[in-house]
Amino acid sequence: MTTVNAQPSSHQPNLVKAKPLTSNVGKRKKKGTLRGISEIRRFFYRNTEPIYFISATNFNLLGIDEWVRNFTYINYIDCFDGQHPNVFVPSERPHEPFESIEDINNYLLRHPDVRAMIKNRGKDHKTNGKAVFLMFDETTEKLCKELDLEVCFPPAALREQVDDKMETTRIGNRARVHSVPNKLVSVKSYEDLRKKTSKLGDDVVIQTAYGDSGHTTFFVKDEEDFKKHEADITSAPEVKVMKRIRCRGSALEACVTRHGTIVGPLMTELVGFKELTPYRGGWCGNEVFAGAFDKRIRKNARRAAMAFGDELREMGYRGYFEIDYLTDLDTGKVYLGECNPRITGASSMTNLAAFAHADAPLFLFHLLEWMGIDYELDVDELNDRWADPQNIDSWSQLVIKHTEDSVDRITHAPPTGIYELDSKGQMHYVRMQTHRRTVQFENRAFFLRISKPGDYRYEGADLGILVSPGRFMDEDFQLTRRAKQWIKGVRSFYRGDSDFGGEAAPELTGFKLL
DSSP states (O other): OOOOOOOOOOOOOOOTSOOOOOSSSSOOOOOOEEEEHHHHHHHHHHHOOOOOESSSOOOOGTTTGGTTTEEEEESSSSSTTTTTTTTEOOOOOOOOOOOSSHHHHHHHHHHHHHHHHHHHHHHSSSSSSSSESSOOHHHHHHHHHHHHOOOOSSSSHHHHHHSSHHHHHHHHTTTTOSSSEEEEEOSHHHHHHHHHTTTGOOOOEEEEESOOTSSSSESSSSHHHHHHHHHHHHHHSSSEEEOOOEEEEEEEEEEEEEEEEEOOEEEEEEEOOOOTOSSSOOEEEEEOOTSSSSSSHHHHHHHHHHHHHHHHHHTTTEEEEEEEEEEEETTEEEEEEEEEESSSSSHHHHTHHHHHHSSSSHHHHHHHSSSSSEEOOOOHHHHHHSSSSGGGOOOOEEEEOSSSSEEEEEEEOOSSEEEEEEESSSEEEEOOOGGGGGSHHHHHHEEEEEEEETTOOOTEEEEEEEESOOSSTTTTBBOHHHHHHHHHHHHHHHHHEEETTTTTOSSSSSOOOO
16 A cells, blocks of 8 residues: 655635736627637636636536636535645535535535635626536525626526426426336335336336435335335335336436537446445446447437437526436337436536547536627537547546445545556555546546545545546446456545544535535
């Protein structure tokens, strides 16, 4: 095991008093129309309006600050020990226990240092700027209104409606994007389940309306299985009961714009690997590479995303969304899994792939919808270009959680940065880095640390994310030897002390952080 001597820094950029970034080009006297990718890229490069990504970490939009001037991350967790130039982490203040990522965001928006920074940086503008989130609720919207911040997403109520798995199924049906054979029903008992879903067979999968992957999906083939989850199933006003199929998961991110739906590449999903997550069916990574699926599957998935996006636009939705697909391994059919009306854990992959660098990250088109400027864009041409396998390079990411049923306090953790595997499969720290830009070979990887010394390590806690070129799964969609070496390497850097003197239980549990 290699010891890392890098010491966490208490330094934070003094953004509260810092002079806001300004362009050396005067403001446009008249807002013209942006025509094409080049002018869109230049527009964001010269942006002077403050834009904030407010979230637990900056993982989901890693690297966007290099495309959008005056883009700042306001985070609760400092993954970079104060060394990221555009991450602001306010000092810790007393707060109620967090029960969701929305609670974290609302805590940040109430923090006096954050409020002071936002007001200071916005004083030369008509408003204090714009804000984007991984998750937000009505309270977040009220806090942003108090701060004169525009939320660059459809209203929370609409997002919640789309996020409901029952509603997602109905939207898909209207768009002719079909789910695995299913019934949307209320279930009072096991007998009631069998009576209402007899055509689906005895082996079914049941989902409730909301919840993280691996937490609210139940596999039921007999009454014993049903009893394990009976309270969750019978208390729900409606559940989705699906025929169980042999399937493979995939994900695709897209963006609803005024000119049509822009679609990113189809990615594989790493799901339920016990080396990475304690949750059966839990998401634990992605791969993006041109040959992940055959041409027919890629084409069907893209067509389905465009149709789903068009249906969302009819509902008044615009901007970023992600679709999970289930490909039937016996028939080759591609089914709608669920829709996440937001950026996701796969967004860092979508926005850093080769096609994004050739044109612009998908997220820029999301922002463009809220920038108050007209633009022209040939969406069909862009989609055709992004569908070309030549524009898709190969990257993978592992989301590594603590998988043991134990709790301790972390005494040592690897810093964020570049790491290398040696010829014996041992992992070594190379240097600090703010994202994966400098990783060029498969024996190197970028690691984003989530849990740091002093944090609690508990079952399900996110330790960090590791990103590297190439694949982490083989042709049978099992973890490669290299992936297992990286996982073992990351875990070897963590050490903890289980004797924490009866202090309060770990706070960040049971909800999505990334």
